[in-house]
Amino acid sequence: xLVHQADFTVDLGESGFFIGFTEHDDYPDEMPYGxxxxxxxxxxxxxxxxxxxxxxQLTIQIxxxxxxxxxSGDWExxxxxxxxxxxxxxxxxxxxxxxxxxxxxxxxxxxxxxPLLGQDRWVRLRLYCHxxxxxxGIGDHGERHLIQLWxxxxxxxxxxxxxxxxxxxxxxxxxxxxxxxxxxxxxxxPQD
Numbered sequence: 505x506l507v508h509q510a511d512f513t514v515d516l517g518e519s520g521f522f523i524g525f526t527e528h529d530d531y532p533d534e535m536p537y538g539x540x541x542x543x544x545x546x547x548x549x550x551x552x553x554x555x556x557x558x559x560x561q562l563t564i565q566i567x568x569x570x571x572x573x574x575x576s577g578d579w580e581x582x583x584x585x586x587x588x589x590x591x592x593x594x595x596x597x598x599x600x601x602x603x604x605x606x607x608x609x610x611x612x613x614x615x616x617x618x619p620l621l622g623q624d625r626w627v628r629l630r631l632y633c634h635x636x637x638x639x640x641g642i643g644d645h646g647e648r649h650l651i652q653l654w655x656x657x658x659x660x661x662x663x664x665x666x667x668x669x670x671x672x673x674x675x676x677x678x679x680x681x682x683x684x685x686x687x688x689x690x691x692x693x694p695q696d
Contacts, residue, residue, distance in 0.1 A: 524548020
């Protein structure tokens with residue numbers, strides 16, 4: 505049964521958004537290229553939308569049990585992952601180059617999951633996506649996401665198969681994030 509629902513617009517950054525049960529300070533170690541969402545640690549997911557820097561209509565639903573699948577042909581095939589809740593309410597952050605920003609709308613009450621979690625604190629996340637314009641780019645693509653969450657023991661993720669190109673993009677991202685940040689400071693010797 506549906507327990508809570510929030511509907512709002514998120515202004516996206518260039519690299520998608522985090523959703524989960526922890527607060528973020530940094531970019532994920534991996535990006536789920538080839539999928540819409542993937543884990544970013546045990547407690548949150550990173551979501552890659554079609555829209556690059558533009559509005560996204562987001563509906564988040566909290567259920568007390570696994571909801572029926574959406575059968576409307578408007579949605580791409582759903583993806584699912586399991587998350588372990590570190591907090592009792594949901595967090596949402598956008599990713600811009602070099603910056604992670606809180607994206608939960610001011611005035612929108614938090615969506616609490618605490619009373620539903622029980623002792624094991626595992627949650628299943630199901631993501632549905634739709635974009636009127638499916639070509640990635642900047643601006644309004646008529647994109648909307650439906651995220652359904654419910655308490656459930658951890659289970660295998662549900663994603664489409666990866667292409668070679670997606671696997672390469674993941675490897676490149678991992679290689680780029682493993683390189684230490686260059687130190688641009690300079691030691692200046694005082695002049696006499």
